[in-house]
Amino acid sequence: MGSCIVFGWVAILAGVPAVWAQSQVSHALAMHGQPKYGPDFRHFDYVNPHAPKGGTMRLAARGTFDSFHPFIPKGNAAFGSSYFESLLAQSDDEPFTMYGLLAASLEVPEDRSWVTFTLHPEARWHDGQPVTVEDVIWSLEVLKRDGRPFFRFYYGSVSGAEKVGERQVKFTFSDKSNRELPLIIGQMPVLPKHYWASRDFTRTTLEPPLTSGPYRVKDFEPARFVRLERVQDYWGKDLPVNVGQNNFDIIRTDYYRDATVIRTALKAGDVDYHNENIAKVWALDYDVPPVRKGWIVKAKIPHERPTGMQAFVFNTRRPVFQDRRVRQALAYAFDFEWTNKTLFFSQYARTESFFSNSELASSGVPEGEELEVLERYRDRLPPEVFTTPYRAPKTDGSGWLRDNLRTAFALLKDAGWEVRDFKLVNVATGEPMQFEILLVSPSFERVVLPFVRNLKRLGIEPRVRLVDQSQYINRLRAFDFDFLVGGWGQAESPGNEQRSFWSSAAAQSPSARNYAGIEDPVIDELIELLIQAPSRESLVARTRALDRVLLHGYYVIPQWHLRFQRILYWNKFSRPETHSKYGTSTSYWWYDAEKAARLKAARDADEPMSSRTPQEPSVRTVQGKDTRR
Template sequence: MMALPRRDFLALGLAAGASALLPGRAFATVATGTRLHGLSAFGDLKYPADFDHFAYVNPQAPKGGAMNFAPPNWGYNQSPLTFNTLNSFALKGDAPPRMEMCFDTLMERALDEPDAVYGLLAESVTLSADRNSFDFALRPAARWHDGSPLTAHDVAFSFMLYKEKGHPDLLLPLVELKEAVALDDHTVRLTFSGKQSVQAILTAVGMPIVSKAYYATNDFEASTMTAPLGSGPYKVGRVSAGEFIEYERVADYWGADLPVNRGQDNFGRIRIDFYRDRQAAFQAFKKGDTTFREEFVARVWATGYDFPALKQGKVVKREFPGEKWPAMQAFAINQRRERFRDVRVRRALDLCFDFEWTKRTLFAGSYERSQSNFERSDFRAEGLPSPQELALLEPFRNELPPEVFGEPVMQPVSDGSGRDRKLLGQAAKLLAEAGWKRVGGFVVNDKGERLAVEILAEDDSLVRITSPWADNMKAVGIDASVRLVDSNQFEERQNNFDFDLNLVAISIGATPSADSLETLYSSRAADRPGTRNYPGTKSPAIDALVAAAGAAQSRDELVTALRALDRVLRARLDWIPTYYLANHRAAYWDMFGFVEQKPDYGFPVEALWWFDKDKAAKIGKG
């Protein structure tokens, strides 16, 4: 059989059962040749062209005051534990979270809609007749922090720069971007190949725009502690590498009163302190050095919040509803290492993890077991495959595990003892079937090499959770260990896929784009350092399902493609799903105001909350 290029093989797979999902109908319901104030994947917009502000903000929120917070999430090359560069958009180095606040984007996401974006730098966008080109009319008032105009030339430069040298989170979504050109100072055209996903442009319009003039004399890929020229609501203030960074609100920010910004970016100063030790970070919160944090350690949430400030009512401990998007937290099993390529080995590792014991003993009864990388969403597969799912899966039946075509694979349930003999016996049997023979205390292959498994960790709490798992692996003959490394080593090893097992938590959005799915699951991301395809998955079937999701023209089509993908991921077990929490566990010093009803698709407190002088004075924080 002749080997086919990945792209050709993917097209053949789709043609066999999903021709209606092929690209070419992107934004099929959206008018062309008309200036639009917003875009969404499936055409529905909540806010009209003359909207004043998003419904989830307080447009009269006071400006000023400070928030010192512990970021619960981050992206690009950022790290919450340390930093050695202020360049956040290249792969090299570790940058501090929230550097993106210093930069504007073409459009801004609405947090109460699953995938809608509205104009920020762009006053409007016009689609070409073939829906492959997007003309953005920029607001003439847009300015860089030095007062110089932000023009279409900067926008075009940014996209072509990211396409060539950007962090993989920026580069991969632009693979099908053919060109970005400035038609004049205030109009930029992005042209795609026709093979792009529907969501590609929705990802692109949220990318930070950088200065062409600045990078004419500065190396974009350099790791540097010089803050690049920005245009956004904040700029870098005081900073000490690896210790703290302060973002200062730009008093004369050009876009402060735009509908997409009104009522947001209220704090005069946002500070992030960096602690390599989780306990030190918690102590900083108890003292009031940090004023907002989310708690991710169940034991601390259950027993640690009994300090004086909380008892005195100065600190509030409460839960906020989680977002309405998939919860993905899983251990990646690195199949670039031959010993993990047999699915029976991966299943044996999974059988050794006793979630029921972990939940009772280490999680204080919180958390639920994840079954899927799309947990808490409609994308999680249930029951037998639908006819629509089968149409996507059947062309790859010979490649796929037979379990894909039945009820979705479920995670093992233990007796909660911490060492379930039945499950460990099943693990030992699978290892033997995969050719690993017990010799003395370890299982070895036909070359006499031990089956070694190292779980990579950058935090003591993860060591505490995974050490019992490693002990169970040892019980069936696996040479298992947990390796605790510092943040720099962790990022380096993760980016270069230098690990056996690695825990990852990622948000992929309420309407996952093909770009976000590709960086996690596609073949072309498997060998590119810095992508999120940590297991090194290379599967024509998965590539086809990711493409089908990207080409979906309705939410029903998207749900079908992702449920089919879920079945494949759960049967292959490239990722071992772990556990999830339904809500945000947050604690904060009672000095903030906020709209009580949080939006369904985001929780950026640093952007939505504000400093309340009266509350702060009552607790001595005025």
């Protein structure tokens, strides 16, 4: 390959044939622009590089598990069972930028039509064997062939993988316009080919997997707990991407059937950390002695990460929801303001974008490059895409929806529905409007039942069906539902995954997340334009265009999002004073022996903790600006 500086700051190759002249070798790769951290960086800004190792972190998971194999559609894999590493690791304080993990360096041409990774010579599996190029190539092959269908979809543009050196593997891409592909293949989990040679990759297993990461399974009891131990001689512990992380000697996860029991276990001291997702519980259930005495810290951590979309989702594969006007009308029956005030203690913000809480969210009317993109499809889009900003229906919070329901009736009448004998029926067929709302979480019933009451005022006959996790997953994969609560998380640099969310090809794929069954050529083209964005500015504009078209398709009834993390933890841990823009993670925390001793003394004496951590510690982001709200 000629002479090159392997760890140079995106160093240009010198003295190489012309075909290689435009390629660059680096320790990192950004989706757009330059990586924040140079080749000599020691650690990420949001970690404590001097964090001590030791102690135990006890976590809780709701549900059960029957497998340690997370890469196939069968079974229910254990929480945290995927400790396989990837070629690159992502930073948490910049948009989609990745740094070397299993790969010591990477090389890409200017057009990103291929990427070559050079593996770390020290990279080892836990059995001592080296991570090889053959492992990397085999991982791609087996995931696409036998893994979850998502992998075939996600790595569909990877046309080839070949060994080009003792520790070098080159991937080529069929899609020459997708700048994200080198990063996507860098995220691929690398699996040990020699380990799976004597095992059936397509079957679930409770044999702890062979991995290369910082933790491995120490012991477990099916459906009850998994205990991970830190690997003392972990090959990558001193890599810049790992410094200050993976600090606990033991991470134990206990499984509970009910979230209420998890909260009880937290208060009793059987669980160390809990991320609370129920607003009412956060507001009312933690006024207990351990919190008042400072034994348990209750903290809100602001974040700036995209919150995506959580919503009621229409299955447009069902005839009743194929008319856009019907979908738009039913949104007027959901009273978010009353729900937020009465059930959530006004903690949430209304979601009005599929890319909420980020610069990617559309707003106002389209202009600039976003307008230029949408103009191509003007004759195939609703006129209001260009003239009317999307706004979710609003109320005064009193629970009285007379004006909203009048608007809904007008839309339904326009779509060919009318009320007969107190039932909403299709004028042409006489069939009443009725559908099932599928739920998997009992906590959502209190949200859905008032919505159902409002739907009945329109003459609709909705039914609520609560099922267990296994039945829910099976029905989701078979598209056997009318209406459900779903969600799509989003990253700061959206790309390939949007095909799985909204494309026509994904509409009939059981492994994809196109729950709504969207099949729209305009959306397909907008996804491809987004993926092909040549700059950050174009990516933002094209994402906003996609967002606007999705919103005006009324495929969902948006719900809400939270702009901070609600966490509780026993006051024997410490965390960095700075946190990333994505909030905090226990990956960066450490066991604090001094705090633990004070906590034990306070509990033994049944007294408040002395010199205890404030309930809501002052925090600042790595950019250095105050984020307290």
